[in-house]
Amino acid sequence: xxxxxxxxxxxxxxxxxxxxxxxxxxxxxxxxxxxxxxxxxxxxxxxxxxxxxxxxxxxxxxxxxxxxxxxxxxxxxxxxxxxxxxxxxxxxxxxxxxxxxxxxxxxxxxxxxxxxxxxxxxxxxxxxxxxxxxxxxxxxxxxxxxxxxxxxxxxxxxxxxxxxxxxxxxxxxxxxxxxxxxxxxxxxxxxxxxxxxxxxxxxxxxxxxxxxxxxxxxxxxxxxxxxxxxxxxxxxxxxxxxxxxxxxxxxxxxxxxxxxxxxxxxxxxxxxxxxxxxxxxxxxxxxxxxxxxxxxxxxxxxxxxxxxxxxxxxxxxxxxxxxxxxxxxxxxxxxxxxxxxxxxxxxxxxxxxxxxxxxxxxxxxxxxxxxxxxxxxxxxxxxxxxxxxxxxxxxxxxxxxxxxxxxxxxxxxxxxxxxxxxxxxxxxxxxxxxxxxxxxxxxxxxxxxxxxxxxxxxxxxxxxxxxxxxxxxxxxxxxxxxxxxxxxx
Numbered sequence: 348x349x350x351x352x353x354x355x356x357x358x359x360x361x362x363x364x365x366x367x368x369x370x371x372x373x374x375x376x377x378x379x380x381x382x383x384x385x386x387x388x389x390x391x392x393x394x395x396x397x398x399x400x401x402x403x404x405x406x407x408x409x410x411x412x413x414x415x416x417x418x419x420x421x422x423x424x425x426x427x428x429x430x431x432x433x434x435x436x437x438x439x440x441x442x443x444x445x446x447x448x449x450x451x452x453x454x455x456x457x458x459x460x461x462x463x464x465x466x467x468x469x470x471x472x473x474x475x476x477x478x479x480x481x482x483x484x485x486x487x488x489x490x491x492x493x494x495x496x497x498x499x500x501x502x503x504x505x506x507x508x509x510x511x512x513x514x515x516x517x518x519x520x521x522x523x524x525x526x527x528x529x530x531x532x533x534x535x536x537x538x539x540x541x542x543x544x545x546x547x548x549x550x551x552x553x554x555x556x557x558x559x560x561x562x563x564x565x566x567x568x569x570x571x572x573x574x575x576x577x578x579x580x581x582x583x584x585x586x587x588x589x590x591x592x593x594x595x596x597x598x599x600x601x602x603x604x605x606x607x608x609x610x611x612x613x614x615x616x617x618x619x620x621x622x623x624x625x626x627x628x629x630x631x632x633x634x635x636x637x638x639x640x641x642x643x644x645x646x647x648x649x650x651x652x653x654x655x656x657x658x659x660x661x662x663x664x665x666x667x668x669x670x671x672x673x674x675x676x677x678x679x680x681x682x683x684x685x686x687x688x689x690x691x692x693x694x695x696x697x698x699x700x701x702x703x704x705x706x707x708x709x710x711x712x713x714x715x716x717x718x719x720x721x722x723x724x725x726x727x728x729x730x731x732x733x734x735x736x737x738x739x740x741x742x743x744x745x746x747x748x749x750x751x752x753x754x755x756x757x758x759x760x761x762x763x764x765x766x767x768x769x770x771x772x773x774x775x776x777x778x779x780x781x782x783x784x785x786x787x788x789x790x791x792x793x794x795x796x797x798x799x800x801x802x803x804x805x806x807x808x809x810x811x812x813x814x815x816x817x818x819x820x821x822x823x824x825x826x827x828x829x830x831x832x833x834x835x836x
Contacts, residue, residue, distance in 0.1 A: 481598070484804055484823065577717055577765035578833030580795075583781060583818065586802045586827040590640055596621040599707060599807030601657040602639075602826045606715055606814035609664035611682065614814060618661055618681075619644075619826070622707070622807075626653045630666065632681070650679060651686060655698070657808040657821065658712035662720055663740055669711040672698045676711065676722060676743055690743035692736070694726040701725035704759045705774040707807055716763040717813045723768070725755040733761065735768050735787065751785045751792055758783065760809040762818065764833070771799055774806045802827070 369385040592600065602619040605612055617639040619631045630648040633639035652670050654677075659668035665687065666679040674695040678688040695711055701724070702709040712723040720738040725731050733755045736748040751768065759774035772782040781797035805823035812819055818829040 481805075488803070488823070576833070578835050579767065580764055580769055580781065580784070580797065580831060581834045582832040583797055583799050584830035586800055586820065586822065586829055588802075588825050588827050589636075590619075590642065590826040592621060592824040592826075593642065594621075596623040597824050598623050599657060599805070599823075600821050601659050601808045601810075602821060603659070603661045603810060603819060604812060604815070605661045605664065606812050607663045609682075612664060618666065620654070620657075620659060622654075622657050625671075627655070627671070628653050648679075648681065648684060652677065656702075656708045656710070656712075658709060658723075660713045660715050660720070660810060662715050665740070667713050667720065667740075667743075669697070669713075674711065674724075676713070676738070678740070678743060688741065688743045690738075690745075692722060692724055692745075694728060695724040695734075696726060700727075701731050701755050703761075703774070704756055705805070705807060709760075709807075712761060714761070714763040714810060715813065716811060717765055721763050723755075723761050723763075731755055733758075733768070733770075733785075735763070735785070747787075749785070749787050749790065753783050753785060753792060759806060762809055762811040764811050764813075764831075769795075771806070771809055773801065775801060775804050777801055777804060779806075799829075 369383075371383040371385070373381055373383070375381045590602075592598070600619065600621040600623070602617065604614065604617050608614055608616065613634075615634070615636045617633040617636060619633070619639070620627065620629070628650040630650060631644040632646040632648060633643070634645040638645060648666075650666075650668075654668040655671040655673075656669060659666060661667075661681070664681060666681055668677055668679065669675070670677055670689070673691075674697040675689055675691045677686055679685070680687045692711060697708075697710045699706070699708050700710055703712075710724060714721040714723060718737075720740045722736050722738055724734055724736075726734055729750050731754050733751045733753045734748060735751065737746045738744070739746055753768075753770060758770035758772065759779070760771045762769055766787045768783075768785040768787070769781050770783040771779055773779040777800060779799045779801050781795050781799050783792060784795055785792040801822055803823035803825050806820055807823075808819075808821040810819045811817075815828075816831060816833075818831060820827050820829065
């Protein structure tokens with residue numbers, strides 16, 4: 348490039364940022380048209396000399412070469428990164444396997460978390476459906492109660508009219524109660540007709556042999572006191588309601604009396620446990636049946652370990668129960684309030700593995716009959732079939748075990764009478780049945796069709812009391828009993 352042109356370019360470069368510029372057009376001396384563009388330098392009084400312009404141009408060229416080298420280096424690094432990325436995606440870079448394994452582990456953890464969330468969602472849906480079913484049952488119960496209230500109001504109105512008739516002396520005297528009284532009894536109170544109010548009827552009765560009463564009523568005499576009188580279950584009576592739970596925690600639970608009471612307890616002492624919720628530790632004790640029926644406990648035990656489900660029993664002064672979320676059975680001595688023994692039931696399902704049909708973590712169910720203490724459960728080895736074991740009441744060691752062919756989750760509850768295991772077909776059907784029996788004496792099971800009524804449509808506990816010869820049950824907030832009949836073995 349000619350020196351003058353370079354000099355002109357240099358002037359232009361040095362002129363960047365000038366504040367004033369001039370453009371002129373004129374003929375030169377030879378008459379040719381000439382354009383002139385003039386820019387004043389902001390910092391220099393005159394243009395540099397030719398040698399200075401060449402130095403500036405060389406500096407620019409050197410900077411350009413450096414930038415070009417940097418550009419080429421950057422291009423090389425980009426090509427290297429692209430190659431490394433390609434190798435990593437194709438799995439040929441050392442350490443990629445470890446990275447992939449780490450990513451796979453994280454992916455597995457995310458999948459497990461997703462599965463857990465799905466399981467929790469399903470559990471919530473099941474719980475929601477159960478609540479809907481309970482709501483429907485409560486609405487039906489409310490309707491029945493309203494109907495009963497209306498019936499009661501009508502009966503009270505009729506009773507008031509009857510009292511009015513009595514006061515007017517219009518009641519026909521054709522009935523003679525004394526003729527229906529048992530020998531040795533006498534009536535000691537009558538209606539007080541001076542007021543419109545009802546008064547309690549009281550009577551003082553002398554002791555009459557129970558066999559005479561049962562013979563007069565049903566033709567089936569009962570065994571003598573102390574006689575086991577074992578037999579085969581042939582009949583279950585109508586439920587008799589003794590008490591209704593006051594709060595939602597009593598929707599299901601367990602209540603019991605000791606068939607082999609020890610001091611200071613008696614045949615009347617009653618225990619009750621509401622089992623709705625978690626961390627169940629309270630055991631309500633009632634010294635007398637009247638206290639139990641009125642809801643006034645004489646004592647409240649706080650267990651040292653939470654129990655699970657409705658499978659507890661009282662026997663020979665001790666409460667036997669399953670520890671929460673475990674296959675361990677504990678013996679809690681009620682008088683001393685101490686745990687005397689605990690034993691893990693080998694292989695027993697727990698916390699929802701093999702419950703009864705109604706659920707409620709009823710995997711391990713304790714029972715008492717004329718011969719002692721039993722435990723009803725299932726294992727994975729028996730694939731959900733009921734296993735029945737006899738327990739030593741002192742140390743909880745397993746003395747004998749029987750495996751049945753009755754699936755535990757297909758029945759609503761079970762109890763033992765005279766060494767025979769009986770199961771209930773449904774916990775919610777009003778007209779259920781005692782549907783299976785397994786005899787530990789013969790190892791033979793058979794089907795039955797003995798009617799069993801779930802009056803309140805949610806039986807969560809059914810146990811046998813060999814001293815009273817009754818079934819105790821907890822049916823949808825209500826504590827009920829059933830009379831039974833046994834035939835000879």
